[in-house]
Amino acid sequence: MGFKADFKREMRNVVKDVEKEINKTWKIDYKGHSIEIINQIKEEQLIVDGITVDRKKRRSLLSHIIPYSKLSGILKLQDGTKHKVSVKLGGYVRFRCIVKVDHEMVLDESIKLDFLPWNHKEKIIPFIQQQIRTNHKIVDDRLPDEYYLYDENELRLAPGLSDYYVDERPTLFYVKRLLKVFEKQLNHPTNETRKKTYEKIISDNMASRSSELIERFQQTQWDESLVQQEALWLLEHAAHREVVKFAVLILGCTNCEKYKELLFTLGMHEEFTSYVVFALKNGTIQGNEQVWRLSKSVDGWGKISAVKQLEASTPEIKRWLLTKGCENTIMNEYLAYTCALNGDLETALSEDEISKELYDGASLIIQALLEDEVTIHRIEEYPNASSVLCRFIHHAHKHCQAIEDFYPMMKISEFLNDDQEIWEDRLNDSWTQEDYKDIQEAVQPFINDSRWSQLAIDTLKQGFSSQALKIALFYRLDVIDLLFALLEKDPANSEIYFAVMDTNHHQHIRELCTFAETHLSLSNLSDDEVSCLQYIVQDLYEHEGVGLPLIQAALRSDDGNLQYHALSVLKEWSPSYSQQAATRELIEMLFLKTKDKEDRKLAKQLLKK
Template identity: 90%
Template sequence: MSFNADFKREMRNVVKDVEKEINKTWKVDYKGHSIEIINQIKEEQLIIDGMTVDRKQRKSVLSHMIPYSKLSGILELHDGTKHKVSVKLGGYVRFRCIVKVDHETVLDDSMKIEFLPWDHKEKIVLFIQQQIQTHHKIVADRLPDEEFLFDENEPRLAPGLSDYYVDERPAPFYVKKLLKLFEKQLNHPTNETRKKTYEKIISNNMASRRSELIERFQHEQWDESLVQQEALWLLEHAAHREVVKFAVTILGCTNCEKHKELLFTIGMHEEFTSYVVCALKNGTIQGNEQVWRLAKSVDGWGKISAVEQLEASTPEIKRWLLTKGCENTIMNEYLAYTCALSGDLEAALSEDEISKELYDGACLIIQALLEDEVSIHSIEEYPNASSVLCHFIHHAHKHCQAIEEFYPILKINEFLNDDQEIWEDRLNDSWTQDDHKAIQKAVQPFIDDSRWPKLAIDTLQQDFSSQALKIALFYRLDVIEILFALLEKDPANSEIYFAVMDTNHHQHIRELCTFAETHLSLSNLSDDEVACLQYIVQDLYEHEGVGLPLIQAALRSDDGNLQYHALSVLNEWSPLYSQQAATRELIEHISIKTDDKEDRKLAKHLLKK
């Protein structure tokens, strides 16, 4: 995000804090009559007996530089006598509300204006606790501080992902200063010292400073009970996620056995799982068991961090790693290598007989290791690959019955049939020529089995399956009519759009664009429809003039990636299309309104063509 955008967001947050701090209502009962004063950031009101009798409006926050505001009105008593009500509101350090009826003061109230960063905001740990108590899991993963961190249309990262984007910019004195402030908080726990620590925490991110924080903390000789007291205070009051991360990290540097259930609950939200894993391992007695328990309770980036830190110390953990450890909602490829090694997949598959559960787990792991385009660690890095694949094919004779069980065998076949030059590089201590030929021979009967192409078509006719589609394409089956029939039933299934576009067949693509133009809500795209449009637009470069209404819809959308691809496609096409009145108007709008420099540059270039 640009400096200007950051500054605007920070100013917006400051205004919100000021607004929440000074919004207040006072009520006075005077001889059976109601006097109510409402103070808001841009307005003050005097209400007598339910009727607004005076109001002062401010044009901006800066108008609060005027220290006091005055309101007045007339109060008529039951005996018919009239009395003047006057109100004086304001102040810099203390905010006062003075109400007089004639010359009698009936209210004189004041409050200190502190602007504590945790005040008037939803508390994060309580937000998590309430979800766990009600649902036994996290059902709403957007944290309460998101409105302060992101702009309205800014895309959110999946919980826990931001910690993988570590800030590499040096901050040589940040941790040292933070711990000095925390020490003052320990010795004198007041709003003032806590505020300074809190503000220092949220000025940076814990992901990039965690290792240094732990290392420096371990050299301090602080009273552990005081450390825990203030860490727990921060957890109770934290309205910003970085404060939760700091407090969990500090708590984990102490003996936190009695707080492990609180930590576990916080770790159920995947934004904090990796911090809780570290705390449980370092600060509790059976930390690894708690990490395993947590790994079984999360399924995204939290599970990835938990499994990576989990020690396969028992046969039960090893089996879980092989049967359940790899699968997650992000990508199985992130954990396949870890689970294969830590769970000892080679030893498990070397048995004469294995359970269906273990076979299914091995399917996921092997398939993920073979997805070479996205795998973090591929099959080539796995030291026991030839032995594992050989054992796996042996067990497939008993367990391979369905499409999803055959798919890993298809991937093995593709791997074995890579170019000869690639295999010359692979042949080493773990792969011999004899291994290669033996596994090829073992796989071939599965490939030759005529039931798989038929089952692939039958599966696709029922519902879309990416695995069934790949199997059908492997056997060179024509599935285009089936794909369009599936689209009729599910017009916003982005995977089907991708499959049709992947054919790179001009007529199929033209028909797909016509379908999308009549079945997608081009004037108000849903998230699913944006994904569909993305797959179409990004591959229209070589199909000049096809899908112009879709290009225009992409230009109108709020999705920056979609806009960029639409502009890029128009840049490859003849100027005839970008100079059409409707298209040109959309390009002009982007050239003026977008914050993205590349989009703005591309839009201006198109306008000059």
């Protein structure tokens, strides 16, 4: 996001904080009559006996440079006498409300405006604790501070992912200055010192500063009890996630054994798992056992960070790494190498017989290591990979019964059939010709077995299966009729749309577009239908004129990616399509309402054609 957008969001947040601080209401009972004064950021009201008798509106924040606002009205008592109610509101450091009836002072109240950054906001720790108490897990991974981090309709990052996209450029003296203000907080814990620490924390991110923070903190000689007291205070009051991260890191630099359950609870939210892992390992007894326990309680970026820090110190942990450690909701490729290496996959597969659970776990790891679209850690990097593959194929004679059991056999065969140039590099590196030959001879009987191609077809007749589809395509089977039959049963299954578009067959794509035009709710797309349309539209560049109603639906949608691809496709097509009345009208509307510079640029180019 650019500087302008960041600045705009920061200003919005400032206005929101000021608004919450100065929104005040005073109620006075005067001789049986109600006088109510309401102060808000853009207006003040005087209400007498339920009727608004005066109101002052402010057009902008700049109007607040006028320090005081005055309101007045008439109060009629039961004896018929009328009295003037005068109100004076305002102030910078202290906000004062003075109310007089005629010349009689009936209220003079002064409130200090602290603008404490944790005030008037939902606190993060109670939010997490309530979910764990109620559900024993995190069911809503949104955090209360998201309003301050994301603009409306901006894509939200999965918990824990933001730490992988931090700015690695050093902020000079940030950590040194942060610890300096924290030291003042330790020695004089007041709202003023705590506010300075809090504001310093949220001015940057902890992910890129954590190593330096830990290193510098460990060089201090501060009173541990005071450190824990203030770290806990920050946790209790934290309404911003970076404050939680700082407090957990600081707590983890102390002996925090008695706080391990609190830490564990926080670690179940994957935004904080990696920080809690540090605290558990560094500051508690048997911290590795707690990290293992936490690894089993998370399944996204938190699991990835926890498993990478987990020491395979017992046979039980090693077995868990091989059977359950790799699988996660982000991508199994992130943990496959770690689990294979730390779980000692080679030794586990060297047994004469293994359990089906271990076979399934090894299957998942091997598939991830063989994945050719991800380059985190490939099978070539794993020591003795050829031995592992041979032993796995050996155990497949017993355990390979279902379509999902055969899938890794297919992946191994595809690996062996890589381009000759790739294999030349492998043979010059860590593999031998004998390795290649041994695996080829071991896997080929499975590949030659005709039951797997038939099982793939039978599986697809029952319902869509990505593995069955890949196996069918591996055997070069024509499955297009099956895919369209599956679409009839499940017309909003985006995976099927992707599979048909991936054929890049013009006639199949034309038929798919016709199907989508009649089966998707183009005027009111659901989330699933948006995904379906995305797969179609993004691949229509080379199919001029095909799916124009889908292009128009994409332009009408509120999805930024769809709109961009629709405009991009029209740019590649001949101008006659974008100049059609209905299409041109949609482009004009998008040009006027979009906030995306690239979309506006594309729309402008199309309108000029």
